[in-house]
Amino acid sequence: MVKFCPPAIIVNFKTYVESTGKNAVELAKKAERVFHETGIYIGIAPQLADLSTVARTVEIPVFAQHIDPIRPGGYTGHVLAEAAKEAGAIGTLINHSERQLKLSDIDEILKRAKEQKLMSIVCANNPATSVAVSSLKPDMVAIEPPELIGTGIPVSKAQPEIVSGTVTLVREVNGKVTILCGAGISHGEDVSAALKLGTQGVLVASGIVKAKDPYMIMLEFAEAMKR
Amino acid sequence: MVKFCPPAIIVNFKTYVESTGKNAVELAKKAERVFHETGIYIGIAPQLADLSTVARTVEIPVFAQHIDPIRPGGYTGHVLAEAAKEAGAIGTLINHSERQLKLSDIDEILKRAKEQKLMSIVCANNPATSVAVSSLKPDMVAIEPPELIGTGIPVSKAQPEIVSGTVTLVREVNGKVTILCGAGISHGEDVSAALKLGTQGVLVASGIVKAKDPYMIMLEFAEAMKR
């Protein structure tokens, strides 16, 4: 298994056709190829139904897109941390803007992730909530203003002061958390910009998944990380 | 693939330790063995993370425990019908009492299930809601009073008039839907009782998953179905 070493690219497969089922496996292989060619850490977050198949196929790290704040028991239709782990996840996204959670559930999920040794990436929609979730001591926090998600307008360009300001505020309460920047990242220069603003990586989705040539975009992102 | 032919037993794996990961595969094999020995239709509903592994291993029908009312797109952490289908599901539970849904979402999920040719099993908590969901034309409806779930007190014994009364009411709005009876089913006699009250099968969970010998209980249930 690839060890986590920032700077990092995390690709959120969401529920796009281009990253579902067989397509998820194909996309995962491309991500793996970029990792092998560049040495840049690339994690992928496929849908839960695809998780075990993807995890069996590639050796890059696989994340769940969500787990629930539950312990083993009668919770039909929920996502048990143990199940995600056994299916091959090494971590999980938490509180993505498309799957927002109650504060007490974020807290409980972080406990469950820690117990199952799942790496946690908590998403937050603005500077204030980024600080709040950072105080809960996740492994990573991803800053993603939802109004920019899927727009192709990178948060590092549209609102660079939001990124750098958030980094400053987060560091006041948590010196260790890895800070990712998300929303609208679609070019290598967006990635470089994000790193220059003090983040340690990017969380991307449509910019890669829906690209004409996802392999080339991931390569571009990874190369930009080396600079 | 085994064709659906009532009477049927659907085993809901929920999120129990005994039915997660490797245990899910083992339990699925036992269900398959009972099917082969008795010819009684046995469907299983493992967690989503286990779905593809289980579906690859056994030839009995595999159901998702839940799908979301979404189409392909940006829905991080949600369950896409297409993903469940491609992972091997032939159907899905909907609105289980542990995963209750808005009425408009039940309706939308039924459309999504139909589009993807997924068999739908909608759960309902009492006679009135059983009729309401039956009017939405699912393939199956499962009557499960939540206050009896996991108690070992079968709805067919504790409240036989609820079962038979519900069957009568459901038939007034839907002559075709397969009616399952759930909650508290733990002995072969509960299964026979459920069928005598006019249902075509049972939806069970802890009665089998947490039994000392799940194989023996499933066999007992299947034999009771033949009478």
Place this chain on the structure above:
Amino acid sequence: MVKFCPPAIIVNFKTYVESTGKNAVELAKKAERVFHETGIYIGIAPQLADLSTVARTVEIPVFAQHIDPIRPGGYTGHVLAEAAKEAGAIGTLINHSERQLKLSDIDEILKRAKEQKLMSIVCANNPATSVAVSSLKPDMVAIEPPELIGTGIPVSKAQPEIVSGTVTLVREVNGKVTILCGAGISHGEDVSAALKLGTQGVLVASGIVKAKDPYMIMLEFAEAMKR
């Protein structure tokens, strides 16, 4: 208190500035004036915070916009049927497309409404869900395709066959429920059209609340009802 007698106009105040606080009282008085001048039943649904003040001021019927499926107890921040009743509500909207509910909660709220003698108006977003909620025996059902809400495009004009088709389907499961038509109603002719399609009234919001002269529009609606 004014007795319910269709055809009826129910004005949903939502949370518009024009229908909050003092403005809610003013709008309520205008509705009352139209009732006195035309004899057409006009009900109003102000926000909960305005309910008691409005109910004390006018004699036309006042509805809550929502109540919760709870009994007296520890439910901070929820809406108790008893509280809405004592504040002066004679009924309540349920499951409005902006406040959609789980099926089992709709069922439970209907029980609570009945116990407290609150008239129930359940909203539904399409023909299938209209039938489903009608089977739960509410006093009224309001057909409101959410895609038309606030557009000024009346459902009775954009999709007349949806209205008439829904009326036919609803009548198969419930001969007594009062059927209202909502979404996009903004002219007297929309009201007449809705009645001709088999409904007994309209549920309106922005068409009246945000009109330049709400009194005149309500008068126009009421006159259209007499034809």
Place this chain on the structure above:
Amino acid sequence: MVKFCPPAIIVNFKTYVESTGKNAVELAKKAERVFHETGIYIGIAPQLADLSTVARTVEIPVFAQHIDPIRPGGYTGHVLAEAAKEAGAIGTLINHSERQLKLSDIDEILKRAKEQKLMSIVCANNPATSVAVSSLKPDMVAIEPPELIGTGIPVSKAQPEIVSGTVTLVREVNGKVTILCGAGISHGEDVSAALKLGTQGVLVASGIVKAKDPYMIMLEFAEAMKR
């Protein structure tokens, strides 16, 4: 209007019969009497339907139990900050354990409360979430382990180190927030204990609302605050 001056007692009326409608007004008058006799700040949080009537009757501060993260518009069945304000609220509870919210909604509600000059009391269920919400700069934070709510076992006695530890952690990120202690407070000595552990007041519900003589209990609490 009474100015906020800790130490303070906030009485959450929840949705108990004893604090609904006319009973809410009676209880409010008793709280006001205790304020006049002791000079201790007593705030009350009645249900929304009772808010305007209660606020008109007494001069002690009245809080809403919840407001929604919305601006004026089409939000049927939701609680608009403007409506709570105009009905007489001077503040609001947020994220009570019986009405838990998404993190981003807590953040948005705090903005709405600030805009409307509503005093904010954010509830949190443990030390970690207390710190997280304190970083969002509410006026007050209330520490309430849900497992103790309504038990009569005061958090200040059952888990004194949780209270003092939380105070220490909260002060690291927020030196100004008023810290309240909730859950299980039922005697004057619980109140004194809470203050000694570093809090500036208590948030209570059943201990007062369901007491045989709420006036006497409130008096006991207020006297304990003076020591």
